Amino acid sequence: MEPLYTGPCTVRFQDIDAAGIAFYGRVFDYFHDAYVAHLAARGLPLHQVIARRSWIMPLVHAEADYRRPLRFGEAYRIELRADPPGRSSYTLRYRIVDLDGQLHAEGATVHVCIDLTTDRPRELPEELRAALSMQEERSG
């Protein structure tokens, strides 16, 4: 399946830990950066979602598997895919690969859409559902 989003993934000088590889927790920063970039590319920038104060989609779960070390100075790409969304929740899947296509880390995040008026889960808004599907929204 084609990724919803793919982009560069940079291991920064300061992402390295005392064992000499990217700190394991930093992959969740990379996952989230890809998610933010994807939402912006689909016309649903996260800062605008937050500013509207209507609904929000916090994480309820995150996980990662580490296959090969991520090193400073090597080039990676990150791919983002979405499982078919539920009524009020959705699962995103991420893969970080090197330029030879070898998998270094993969993982998932699970989000629930919360109505900020009721503070309870709500149906996924149509614009969010669209941003999670392969079809780009059309204007006509």
Place this chain on the structure above:
Amino acid sequence: MEPLYTGPCTVRFQDIDAAGIAFYGRVFDYFHDAYVAHLAARGLPLHQVIARRSWIMPLVHAEADYRRPLRFGEAYRIELRADPPGRSSYTLRYRIVDLDGQLHAEGATVHVCIDLTTDRPRELPEELRAALSMQEERSG
């Protein structure tokens, strides 16, 4: 089951994200800080393990579930427990609770012990196995 380690868990001013709560990836920093503090308390400081260059125990998996938001200025505690270890791997479990005992986040990390000479998994060293058990090492 009693935790192997319990200690304060501080959400820093700079751990907050644009949605106003601790960034989800920061819980893995909190998990790892508790792990480092536990190893040091058991006489196996991680920086010494790294400096010896004999074996190392990288993560192969990490996960977290988010139950309630973690906020700047509130006080939390973190608890660390270990599953019965395998031959060359071990699983640590973490819980972040507030002072009323309410669970905010929980998760796990899975580590494999690697022999740095062969670059392959090895049996857990006795000192590491001891650090993962409830019995404090005895001297006599």
Place this chain on the structure above:
Amino acid sequence: MEPLYTGPCTVRFQDIDAAGIAFYGRVFDYFHDAYVAHLAARGLPLHQVIARRSWIMPLVHAEADYRRPLRFGEAYRIELRADPPGRSSYTLRYRIVDLDGQLHAEGATVHVCIDLTTDRPRELPEELRAALSMQEERSG
């Protein structure tokens, strides 16, 4: 001059950079953590200042000098001092020393107190001025 505040300063496993020492930018995290701890110790917790939405004290300047490397696994202390405050601004000074008293990093931050109604500088509130002085506030 005695510090206003002194406390432990921990270089975390994940604060290390690809050159093997604490990333230079992390000292500003350490500075700010000491500032937050000092304000809390003086009964003016930063999260409560923020929640009141009356005034805030953003930074206008920060600087650091690096004397010796900061390493994972070594123990440091941080000291915080304040220059005599101005009308609406104040300067904090920080020193990070090892247990032999050797200086590893030092620096300063300059803050301006902003009235959130007018969005302009205001006189330092008395409770903030007290928190920056050596005399602990008295109750009677």
Place this chain on the structure above:
Amino acid sequence: MEPLYTGPCTVRFQDIDAAGIAFYGRVFDYFHDAYVAHLAARGLPLHQVIARRSWIMPLVHAEADYRRPLRFGEAYRIELRADPPGRSSYTLRYRIVDLDGQLHAEGATVHVCIDLTTDRPRELPEELRAALSMQEERSG
């Protein structure tokens, strides 16, 4: 004076602090990311410098002035300039501006080139001196 390097500067979702703007320490991450990108663009990638173990150029000083808040979701650019280098040290200057050209933060870092054999300052290597000058290196 034209910048040596100019590139996008992204305030990440997780760079925000409890006061709702980018944490002041994060500008030093942005400064360093620009420095790393510049060195790579000039054919002197920092990870290769580190791997050679011949010389290194740690910071001895860093500073920043904060003119306007940096916010999640707004677009910025960062510019890097170099002062005329000294014998063994050099000063880099950074400006973070928004798309209207308004200055949000500016600062500087001072680096000293250290010979890893003697652990003492050394003359700036020619390739480093070239990377700090406006003239791109020529091949013939």
